[in-house]
Amino acid sequence: MSVYAAPLKDMKFVLHELAGLSEVAKLPGYGEATRDTVDAILEEAARFAAEVLDPLNQPGDHEGSTLANGRVRTPKGFREAYLKFADSGWVSLPFEPDWGGQGLPKLVATPVDEMWTSANMSFSLCPLLTQGAVHALSLRGSEALKKLFIPKMVAGEWTGTMNLTEPQAGSDLALVKTRAVREGDHYRISGQKIFITYGEHDFTDQIVHLVLARTPDAPEGVKGISLFVVPKIVVKPDGSLGEQNAVRCVSIEHKLGIHASPTAVMAYDNAVGYLVGEENRGLETMFIMMNAARFGVGLEGVAIAERAFQRALAFAKERLQGRDLVGGKTVPIIRHPDVRRMLMLMKSQTEAMRALAYVVAASLDFAHRSPDPDMQKRYQAFVDLMIPVVKGWSTETGIEIASLGLQIHGGMGFIEETGAAQHLRDARITTIYEGTTGIQANDLLGRKIAREGGATAREWLRALKAFDGELARSGNPHVKAVRSALEQGAKAVSDCVDFIVAEKNPHVAFAGAVPFLKLMGIVAGGWQMARAALAAEKRLNSGDRPFLEAKIASARFFADQVLVQAPALRDTVVNGGSAVMALSEDQFLAA
């Protein structure tokens, strides 16, 4: 049995040594995020995650959510856990104090969200979606709409959903068909939405749906999509709940993973809805939110990787099998080099992904709150560059790590009762929703590199160069080895950026988009591991020595086993494109 324990030491190390919590706390409005308060928040969140959410994870997967007579029943214990979660004020963490929120920075929300997801990914999706919906409403909603919906959602009394997908409109939202017809001060919404996470549940009475739809005279394509808020129960002007709105859950999906999270098919039949922002500008709002949503899913990759690692580690220490290579008695499998290799792959990559995610979270805070507009712009450019990397790389690697976790369990990993398989099944959605890895890679290569001639990427490479000077001053042999691998990695990125900017054939360039995304991930992750090794080395004699030594070893492992793949990925990006497109469609199958 493995019990989730939040990796508080690593989280705090990253917050303080790499992501600069004390600098974030100096930004306007973030003065509450002092070290003491953040420590207290992390410890209490860790306790809630371990004691309330984690024990429900495996039974929740087994039981799943069910639908009967239009009502969803979540697995046993989930409703009580949600009520406790909302009562404890956790939903309110990132929101403005004016709406009842705690006004804490993204950098503080990030480790806390990681904990919820590690402990129980299915559960964590409900507050995550509520956060997204509040975000959209606060960005573009009228004052009246904000007043009516946001405080209840921040308090966790009402939950939120995002209704984007329709059967014919998945990654391509231009194809959305749901109709919205104006009727006085509101609209009437009709159509079908699918894949609606927590579209229906038994946690709260009210569910606030944000719905993409078209007005009758809207232009074709993405420029004709508007955003509406459609409550499950109509809200009276005084804020009390009125009649049931004409929206219902017609079925829930049978899925590979996240079984406890109800994924609803929603039918809107002349339902009352209110416009958020202006007509035909719904997708713009969605795009502003996209960074937060994609970041959130990237963090799910980190969280599942951590949970899978902890489970595999516990098993590897207990499972007695085989003798040590140098002889002796039967030993726990953690003594075998290949099991070690797998555990180190899990540990070092999870740490690298966590560090990159938290650094990007801090950059989001600077981009929003820095008093210097020029700094805001620079941080935003860095965030825009790294969001597809955090999303694409952390989720793809998260799946690999969950798969390694299963592998360490051997045959028992293939058996559901050990719990290792659940992590792999749960992780599998993360490379798909909120934009597949292919979509992330295209965004990275097209919008974030090619469109601006590689400017932001090159600025980042210059920062890596400057950091190389710092690394050069260390005499530690491990830091030296990491430095050399990072130098090779940065060179590989630089070559790819040159190639992408120069390549005239988009088919050839985009054929290398996913390998390029992976390259960016391991170099950005390697950069963070190098920073971690340097920070650990400096504090070795005054700090937590076993932890800091392990951090340096983890960075060294990452350099030797992961970062070294960078030149090969560069070759794939630069040389591999034409073969990708070489076949005619008939040539694919020689049957």
Added chain:
Amino acid sequence: MKILVSVKRVVDFNVKVRVKADGTGVETANVKMSMNPFDEIAVEEAVRLKEAGVATEIVVVSCGAQACQETLRTALAIGADRAILVETNEELQPLAVAKLLKKVTEKEQPGLVILGKQAIDDDANQTGQMLAALLNWPQATFASKVKISSGKAEVTREVDGGLETLSIKLPAIVTTDLRLNEPRYVTLPNIMKAKKKTLEILKPDALGVDVAPRLTTVKVVEPSKRKAGIKVPDAKALVDKLRNEAKVL
């Protein structure tokens, strides 16, 4: 009525405790520390009494190093109103803590002092009793139920073989057992509010208490590892071993 609650910072109950290499004590460097679980129950009980309208103010006190402030902040987040740290880096033994608490009690004049029955690090189970003796106040230890009415506390105690109910006159000392209550999860807004509550720092000297240890720790060792078992060929051999080697028959 004011309630005084004492809390101690101890190695977290989830941590596998290790003995220092030199055998002088338990390793606490870089180890997760938390509030003693019995003290958490004590704070929870006080907060419940306040919520029930019985208590009007809850003061938490801890004695020890500066880091105990964290533990006090946790108590404030659970619902205590203000905190006092008697700050010292000296090793504190139960008698010293009881003397410090006596001074704080005399200063604060609470109607009730609630303590954990023992701390999970040294399991001494002495401070509450010593404090009652020093103050010459009635005491009810190992409480599993506390009812306050008309200047008295009716306390159900967990004793060997059953429950004992005492009625004691206030002011009094109560120490908590595990089943008194189940401490709540601290809410995020209360963690944020805890920061703004008063935390006063006192020094043992200023309270006129000599906290120098009276007992010397000679040696601390880990429990010996369980030895491997052996197989005996038959019941006769087993009986023989039990009788002649183990001498239990």
